[in-house]
Each structure stands twice: as C-alpha cells, then as structure tokens.
Amino acid sequence: MGVPSLIDRTRVAKPRRKLSADPYRRRYGDVRELIASRQNPTPLVRLNHVVPGGMEAYLKLEWMNPFGSVKDRTARFLLEGMRERGELDGRELVEATSGNTGIALAALAALEGIRLTVTIPSGVPEEKLVLLKMLGATVMPTPDELCPIDNPRDGAIALARAIAESPRNRGRYAMPNQYANPDNVRAHYETTGPEIWEQTDGRVRTFVAGYGTCGTLTGVGRFLKEQNPGIRVVAVEPQTGHRLPGLKNLEEAKAPAILDPSVVDEVIRVDDEPAYAMTRRLFREEGLIVGPSTGAIAHALATLDHEEAGLVVGISPDSGQKYASYFASLVEEGASR
Amino acid sequence: MSVLVADRELDCKGLLCPLPVYQTSQAIGKLGPGQVLKVECTDPGSLEDFPALARQRGLTLLSAEERDGMQVFYLRKEAA
Numbered sequence: 001m002g003v004p005s006l007i008d009r010t011r012v013a014k015p016r017r018k019l020s021a022d023p024y025r026r027r028y029g030d031v032r033e034l035i036a037s038r039q040n041p042t043p044l045v046r047l048n049h050v051v052p053g054g055m056e057a058y059l060k061l062e063w064m065n066p067f068g069s070v071k072d073r074t075a076r077f078l079l080e081g082m083r084e085r086g087e088l089d090g091r092e093l094v095e096a097t098s099g100n101t102g103i104a105l106a107a108l109a110a111l112e113g114i115r116l117t118v119t120i121p122s123g124v125p126e127e128k129l130v131l132l133k134m135l136g137a138t139v140m141p142t143p144d145e146l147c148p149i150d151n152p153r154d155g156a157i158a159l160a161r162a163i164a165e166s167p168r169n170r171g172r173y174a175m176p177n178q179y180a181n182p183d184n185v186r187a188h189y190e191t192t193g194p195e196i197w198e199q200t201d202g203r204v205r206t207f208v209a210g211y212g213t214c215g216t217l218t219g220v221g222r223f224l225k226e227q228n229p230g231i232r233v234v235a236v237e238p239q240t241g242h243r244l245p246g247l248k249n250l251e252e253a254k255a256p257a258i259l260d261p262s263v264v265d266e267v268i269r270v271d272d273e274p275a276y277a278m279t280r281r282l283f284r285e286e287g288l289i290v291g292p293s294t295g296a297i298a299h300a301l302a303t304l305d306h307e308e309a310g311l312v313v314g315i316s317p318d319s320g321q322k323y324a325s326y327f328a329s330l331v332e333e334g335a336s337r
Numbered sequence: 338m339s340v341l342v343a344d345r346e347l348d349c350k351g352l353l354c355p356l357p358v359y360q361t362s363q364a365i366g367k368l369g370p371g372q373v374l375k376v377e378c379t380d381p382g383s384l385e386d387f388p389a390l391a392r393q394r395g396l397t398l399l400s401a402e403e404r405d406g407m408q409v410f411y412l413r414k415e416a417a
Contacts (some may be wrong), residue, residue, distance in 0.1 A: 140359075142359070155355065158354075158355050159355055159356065159359055161353075162352065162353040162354060162355055162356040163356065165353055166351055166352045166353045166356060167351045167353075167379075168350070168351030168352055169351075
C-alpha cells in the first residue's frame with residue numbers, strides 16, 4: 001500500500017476539456033477574431049426618430065468592433081499587409097492618428113509584442129490619450145502648426161513621417177500610413193462594403209460617411225458602385241476649424257492620397273453645432289451612445305430627400321464613451337434641453 | 338565676436354523636419370528665463386524653420402550658422 005493521499009480522489013473533478021473557439025456561442029480564441037468581417041458583421045440599426053418620417057435609414061455601429069471603432073478593420077489590414085511585405089521584421093511602428101487607429105494599432109501591436117509610437121493632433125480628448133498609454137503606446141501630442149513654414153494643419157502626419165524617414169532612425173521604424181496605404185481602402189472594400197450589401201439584401205441606395213482618411217468612403221463606395229452603379233455616395237465634411245475628431249476639412253487638411261473622388265457623388269458640409277445637437281438626439285431619442293462624427297454623419301443623412309435617397313446606410317465610426325470632455329458643455333446647467 | 342555659451346545642447350543631426358523643431362520646442366519648455374539652447378541640425382530646412390520658431394515662441398535667435406552641411410542655432414528663452 002502506498003502513501004495515503006490526503007485528497008479524496010473520488011471527489012476530484014476530472015479536468016474539463018479545454019474550450020475551443022465557437023463563434024455560434026460567441027466564444028473566441030483571441031480578441032482579434034472579433035474584428036468585423038463578412039461572417040461577423042457589425043450591426044445595422046434603424047433610425048426611427050431623428051430622420052424624416054418614411055425614411056429608411058440605418059447606422060452601421062462600427063463601435064461594436066473589439067477596440068471600439070471602425071479603425072479596427074483598418075489596423076488589422078494595415079498590419080497584415082505590412083507583415084506580408086516583410087516591412088515589420090524587427091521594426092517599431094510609428095503612425096499619425098487622431099486616436100482610433102492608434103488605439104486599434106496599439107492593441108494589435110501589444111498582442112504581437114511590437115512597439116508603437118503615435119503622433120496625435122493637439123485637441124484630441126484626454127480619454128483617447130490615456131487609452132493609448134494604457135495599451136503601452138508612446139504618445140507624442142503634436143500641434144497642427146508644428147512646421148512654422150509649411151503650416152499644413154497636418155503636423156502629426158509630418159512628424160510621424162520624419163520619425164520614420166530620418167537618417168538617424170534608418171531601419172528602426174515602419175509607418176503604416178493609413179492616409180496613403182491602399183490596405184486601408186481594401187479593409188472596407190473587402191469587409192465593410194460587402195457587409196452593407198448583404199445586410200440590406202442589396203437594397204442600399206445611399207451611403208453616407210465622413211471625410212477622414214477616406215478609407216471607408218473609397219473602399220465602401222467603390223464596392224457598392226460595382227454592385228450597383230446607381231448607388232449614391234455622400235461624403236460629410238466638417239467646416240474649417242471644426243471640433244469633430246476623426247473628420248477632416250479638405251481645405252485645411254491635405255486630401256488623403258487614398259481618396260478616390262470619382263466615387264463621391266455629393267459632399268455635405270456640416271457645422272459643429274448641428275453635429276453635436278444630433279449627437280445628443282441620438283443619445284436621447286435612439287439610445288445610441290455615439291461620438292461626434294456620428295452626429296455629423298446622421299445630421300447630413302437626415303437632410304437628404306427621403307424618396308430620392310431610398311435605403312440609406314450611414315457609418316457610426318465610434319461610440320460616445322471617449323468624448324466626455326467634448327460633451328460636457330452640452331449638458332451644463334441650462335444647456336440640457 | 339563674443340563667444341556664445343549654451344546652458345543646454347540638443348543634437349538633432351540626422352533628423353528630418355519637423356523633428357528638430359518638435360524636439361527644440363520640448364527642450365525650450367525645460368529652460369529657465371534667460372537660458373540659452375544650442376541646437377545642431379543637418380536638415381537644410383531648419384535654416385527657415387528656426388527663425389520662424391523663434392518668432393512664434395518669443396525666443397531670441399542669437400545665432401544661426403551653417404558650415405559643412407550642419408546648421409547650428411543658439412536660442413535664448415526670454416522672461417515671460
């Protein structure tokens with residue numbers, strides 16, 4: 001007889017079989033599997049109160065992606081493309097971003113043990129800066145007028161490029177460059193566009209998205225027009241000096257290289273005030289906790305003639321969780337109605 | 338010719354615009370009033386950038402010289 005065991009083996013549960021990933025039970029092997037794809041699209045939710053009666057309009061809730069925005073798709077495709085081309089080998093990443101691409105890149109880079117430096121325009125909310133730092137990224141806040149000569153309002157982009165291309169840093173950095181990298185367009189051409197087409201059973205007639213990096217506009221616009229050339233693509237542009245993070249006014253910022261103007265049928269300019277007013281309406285009337293760029297897109301969408309527009313899909317790039325500092329003035333005493 | 342003495346030095350050799358301007362802006366923040374920063378650059382654009390930076394940030398550009406492909410600047414932070 002051996003040494004008596006202190007454990008009553010009859011009562012020890014057998015080790016459980018390891019759980020494997022099972023998307024039907026929403027069980028995943030890795031957070032990256034949650035990034036939207038044709039098999040796992042982000043939801044389309046109908047707008048019932050903030051658009052004219054009779055209009056069939058939906059927002060595509062891109063903030064249901066795991067890192068919280070439409071940029072999860074972009075970041076995944078950017079990194080995959082760089083890896084395939086051998087650009088990542090042993091290098092650090094540097095990228096200019098108003099926050100969401102940085103957050104998605106930082107999460108993916110952290111998973112892969114890659115260091116990331118983010119140059120970020122001044123005025124980006126503190127919430128995003130802290131998220132980036134929580135994910136381990138090095139953050140360089142950049143005034144837009146950094147180059148005293150060029151004054152291009154694109155200081156963050158110029159700084160990221162200088163970090164990547166300076167002779168002293170040779171071979172150290174790789175820059176995804178979401179503004180010029182065709183993989184940004186491909187992300188939306190291969191996922192967002194087909195999702196919208198399939199989710200609307202091919203009935204979509206108008207697509208609305210913002211001028212930002214223009215990856216969504218170009219990729220989705222191109223895909224949808226290939227399915228049906230009659231689909232109208234509407235771009236939303238903020239005014240100069242706006243406070244709508246993620247959106248770009250193409251007079252004060254350079255048009256991104258990946259913008260294909262031939263897919264844009266119409267540009268709607270939106271002021272900050274109606275954009276924020278619509279953001280608050282989306283919170284209060286639709287129960288949608290969205291960021292300010294969604295407010296701008298929904299405002300533009302609601303101004304369309306509903307018979308001409310047909311079924312409308314607008315992009316909701318991110319949620320309102322990161323914008324407390326932007327919304328504070330909307331809910332101050334006396335401003336809450 | 339008086340000899341300029343720097344309280345701090347910044348090496349921006351091998352860095353492209355706007356990195357030298359960015360790093361200089363950061364370094365100026367750490368200077369006390371009246372202190373002098375010496376910056377060495379190799380990006381020819383800095384010959385235009387630094388006078389503009391000085392105007393923008395209220396600094397005195399004591400000297401700007403180029404020799405052997407290197408630009409050397411002396412900037413003094415004035416009292417606020």
